[in-house]
Amino acid sequence: MKRIIAILVLVLSVSFQAKAQEAKTISLEQTKGEFTQKGLTLSEGTYIFEISNKEVGHDVGFVLAPKGKVEAENHIKNAYVTSVVKNNSKSTSKKVTLKKGEYVYFCPLNPTPQYTLTVE
Secondary structure, three states: OHHHHHHHHHHHHHHHHHHHHOOEEEEEEEEOOEEOOOEEEEOOEEEEEEEEEOOOOOOEOOEEEEOOOOOHHHOOHHHOEOOOEOOOOEEEEOOEEEOOEEEEEEOOOOOOOOEEEEEO
């Protein structure tokens, strides 16, 4: 009986850990000089950012940083797209776990304004 309970506890803990690791995909689209999404509000959690290049005419990227700290050393490196986003294509970031607070996202290659991402 103890063995069965131990196995159930192990299975349930692995299941909860797997759910905690799941990432939601946030799709963002860039056009010439801007993102079409002018701001985001998300819950704390793990995300993958999917960036689309809609006829910008050149490669684009994605930067996510704490608000007010947009220097390269403060960028959330896992939020960078895994490859530059070619014209009329998409690329994704690695998994990014966000805590409550305010962030900004932008593209230095396009370039775009800085947009606010709020995590509640």
